[in-house]
Amino acid sequence: MPLAATGELIAAAAAARHAVPAFNVITLEHVEAVIAGAEHAGAPVVLQVSENAVKYRYGRLLPLARAAAEAAERAAVPVALHLDHIHSDGLLRQAPGAGFSSVMYDAARLPYEENLAATRAAADWAHAQGLWIEAELGQVGGKNGEPPPDPHAPGARTDPQEAAAFVTGTGVDALAVAVGSTHAMTTRTAALDHGLLKRLSAALDIPLVLHGSSGLPDGELTAAVAGGIAKVNIGTALNVAMTGAIREFLAAHPEAADSRGYLGVGREAMVRTVDRLITVLRDGDAPSHALEAP
Numbered sequence: 645m646p647l648a649a650t651g652e653l654i655a656a657a658a659a660a661r662h663a664v665p666a667f668n669v670i671t672l673e674h675v676e677a678v679i680a681g682a683e684h685a686g687a688p689v690v691l692q693v694s695e696n697a698v699k700y701r702y703g704r705l706l707p708l709a710r711a712a713a714e715a716a717e718r719a720a721v722p723v724a725l726h727l728d729h730i731h732s733d734g735l736l737r738q739a740p741g742a743g744f745s746s747v748m749y750d751a752a753r754l755p756y757e758e759n760l761a762a763t764r765a766a767a768d769w770a771h772a773q774g775l776w777i778e779a780e781l782g783q784v785g786g787k788n789g790e791p792p793p794d795p796h797a798p799g800a801r802t803d804p805q806e807a808a809a810f811v812t813g814t815g816v817d818a819l820a821v822a823v824g825s826t827h828a829m830t831t832r833t834a835a836l837d838h839g840l841l842k843r844l845s846a847a848l849d850i851p852l853v854l855h856g857s858s859g860l861p862d863g864e865l866t867a868a869v870a871g872g873i874a875k876v877n878i879g880t881a882l883n884v885a886m887t888g889a890i891r892e893f894l895a896a897h898p899e900a901a902d903s904r905g906y907l908g909v910g911r912e913a914m915v916r917t918v919d920r921l922i923t924v925l926r927d928g929d930a931p932s933h934a935l936e937a938p
């Protein structure tokens with residue numbers, strides 16, 4: 645089927661008080677695993693490519709984007725492409741030509757007024773191109789190995805009143821909120837501020853996005869969706885699954901040389917993780933059809 649549009653998937657999910665899972669992809673194995681997991685779960689999904697992933701691919705967006713678009717068009721479920729955590733205007737401008745229907749423009753590291761001005765300019769440009777745009781206010785933290793922010797520091801959590809003004813001032817379509825999650829956690833031990841999420845949900849009439857979702861246990865994920873999150877970003881959980889499976893395979897097969905052996909088990913581990921997380925987000929638990937035990 646043709647590429648889906650992120651905004652349409654999220655509008656449908658938000659209307660039903662569900663969330664769209666959005667998985668970060670780095671390699672072709674990630675792309676194939678996310679699509680296979682979503683097909684097994686029978687649910688739409690967003691494939692997202694971050695600016696950091698583009699940097700890893702020698703700064704080139706198109707090789708991975710074109711592979712992702714080709715795979716998505718052959719999927720049995722709706723799949724949309726999203727450009728994630730973009731700082732570079734040059735990369736932003738490549739989005740429409742590379743099959744992306746949406747972008748996350750990340751100026752959250754800037755002081756409020758600068759974040760607002762940069763995001764507004766990005767949103768004006770994106771909308772003129774027909775792109776759906778997400779921005780961030782507050783600091784989810786943990787990107788690029790940085791330590792998690794002090795939750796009591798000014799601006800660390802998203803303030804509902806400031807968020808309402810930011811959305812009005814920028815015209816963005818969705819907002820990533822800092823409510824207690826942190827990027828790149830390899831354990832599922834984070835806890836969200838559900839009271840803050842409720843206040844944000846009441847203050848804003850656009851979809852809310854959760855970043856750093858790999859660090860949350862199942863119950864926190866389902867509570868986040870119940871609390872108004874409409875897009876759930878997951879990256880590290882795939883890398884934990886892939887790397888763990890490859891490490892185990894190579895320990896058991898020290899003579900292995902064919903990369904398909906270890907990449908294959910890594911890919912299958914990611915398929916199970918995607919299927920299971922989609923099932924948890926959609927159904928509130930992982931029923932017996934899911935491919936992976938908790």
Ligand code: G3H
Binds near residue numbers: 729854856879
């Ligand atoms: O934008 C991407 C996500 O926020 C992924 O975060 O790697 O901690 O799951 P994560």
Ligand code: ZN
Binds near residue numbers: 784855856
């Ligand atoms: Zn993120």
